[in-house]
Amino acid sequence: SGDDEKESNHGDIKYGTVADLLSFVNLLSSTQTEALQYLPGEMGVVLNKKHMTIKKGRYRINVDVQMFPWKLTYKNHGCGIVPKGSFGKVHLAQDIITRKRMACKLIPIENFKAADVEFQARFKHENVAELYGALLWDQNVHLFMEAGEGGSVLEKLDSCGPMREFEIIWVTKQVLRGLEYLHSHNIIHHDIKPSNIVLMSDKAVLVDFGLTVQMTEDVYIPRDLRGTEMYMSPELVLCRGHTTKTDIYSLGTTIIHMQTGSPPWVRRYPRTSYPSYLYIIHKQAPPLEDIAEDCSLPMRSFLERALEKNPSLRSPASDLLKDEAINPPREDQ
């Protein structure tokens, strides 16, 4: 009976719906810090029964799930690095029963915002890292997600140097499919860059939705500056309102980074002499000078469309997905 079921539960971890998870994370982000200590030691909602096995209302580290440092195939020193997201560390986790390997992002409860998970919970797409569950353990929110075991594009660039055009095309198509989906729901990611694109064997997915917003009007008026400077669009820097097109510009700067191994601007304006790039991004023409010399003509024209200074003239993801640069004729491949 329900009572037996209740008695046998020793914790507050349960399988639930997206609505259950959203009310759980809203509870967490709305609880005053001093009140957090009175919450049960273990609480959480698991969306995905296939990957995470709850036993008697519990899901414990080293009992039900093990945590590992990431081992990257191409990382020469092979040390288990723990990549840092916008507000937390990301570990590799493996469910003891299902053996499913997951990413587990730890966010200290005082830094946790419901927005960190809201969009990943509500919007599912093969190029958006799936959220499997959210748990609170001793003052840390643990987000279990789809793992990109190939690491992020940034780690690949740091380890293997500039990417070849066919690799860039492969990543760009995946990111554009994810952006086309998010933008069709008026969602702006706000932090498209190499470290927020992670690689699996058969696809790439977008991660880190801590800065993500859903537009309610035609234009989003920011209260604060969101994103990473080198990848920011001129209209975002101006802070007079922007749209989903800002993500397209950030993809353009990300492609320059994948081609050359460096973000735009930094070679012409060294970081040592330029603490901030905001004024440069605002005043200068888009960074077409930072496009790789050996960039193909189709990719160059793709970048001109993605880096168009005027967002209303900039191509949307749905148009760029049809661009010849990322749909080369067979013999080119």
Ligand SMILES: Nc1nnc(-c2c[nH]c3ncc(-c4c[nH]c5ccccc45)cc23)o1
């Ligand atoms: N900031 C953030 N928010 N969610 C994620 C995330 C979800 N699934 C993931 N899978 C892999 C990695 C990852 C990043 N760098 C790495 C280096 C080595 C191995 C793995 C990685 C990160 C994630 O990241």
